[in-house]
Amino acid sequence: MTGTPDPQGRHVVRLESVRKVYGGAKNEVAALDNVSIGLDRGTFTAVMGPSGSGKSTFLHCAAGLDRPTSGSVLLDGVDLAKLKERELTTFRRERIGFIFQAFNLLPALSVLDNVTLPLRLAGKRPQKGAVAEVLERVGLGGREKRRPGELSGGQQQRVAIARALITRPAVIFGDEPTGALDTYTAREVLTLLREAVEQAGQTIVMVTHDPVAASHADRVLFLADGRIVDHLDRPTADQVAERMTHLGAWGTRPAAAATGQGAPR
Structure with missing residues (x-):
């Protein structure tokens, strides 16, 4: 496989x-427009923005589910652009979890x-253990022997989390x-x-529209028109909600933030 993982x-x-x-x-529509950002190991990042802001495209490109038109994505030290489709499929299966x-x-x-x-x-x-x-x-x-239909929605999402964790x-x-869970169950899943x-040093990147969900993250990135226009570190739900409201016009942010470099690299 092309590329050398860099665990450190x-x-x-x-x-x-x-x-x-x-x-x-x-x-032509630029779903992502010259985005440069690094996400630290062992951190929890939430990605927010209005419909059409580019957050799903951000996730898909970062996870190797979609290839960017230009630029590069490195994941665990591997340049995803250099992987052939079969190599990329194997890499996703072994090094990436999805929920x-x-x-x-x-x-x-x-x-x-x-x-x-x-x-x-x-x-x-x-390995059984x-x-x-x-x-x-x-x-x-x-x-272990239950089937999904015998579980609640929250329990099913716990199965999905376990499936994502099992490959480390x-x-x-x-x-x-x-998004499909009630408030109490959602809080349980986010706590997990x-x-x-x-506790395990896992790295998580989560797209969400919910300020409460985002408040569980170490950092929230705000996208608009395909660019990162702002960020919050150690946010509260109220801060996230206020920032989303403040950014509602999107064109009112300072010029420096509008360049797409609103979050530190």
Whole structure:
């Protein structure tokens, strides 16, 4: 595989001058416009912005689900642009975890089989002790044989989190992971993600529209028109909500923030 992982590097994800353009010359839309940002290892980053701001494209490019039009994405020291499709698929399976709003569990499989699926797809034998440890960590000990249909929404998302953790990935990307959950269950899931960062040194990048969800992160990045226009460190829910309101016009920020370098690199 092209590239050399750098486990000791400060940034687990680094975007350099990333642009993602859709459409032709006459109707070109820049979903990401010259974004440069580094995300530190062992941190929890939330990404927010209005509809069409580029946050989903940011996640997809950072996670290797989509290739940028220009610029580079380094993940765990590997330049994703240099990987062929098969290499990229293998890299995502081994080094990246995903948590989605819709859980994306296989209904015919047990909790145990859903969690260990990434390992088995990679041709690796799940280690019983490691699997049991992950299930206990997410509060699913004793439910290994249950199927998704027998679990609550919150429990299903815990299965998805365990599945993301089992490969010990360099980074976990969450796409509105609490969007389908009630307030109490969402708080439980966010606390679980926070613990994964603080206790296991996991790196998490989460797209969300919810200021309360974002307040669990170490840093919130605000996107607008494909650019990073602002950020908050150690935010409260009220601060995030206020900033989103303040940025509602998006064009009223200082010129320095509007360059797309609103967050420190």
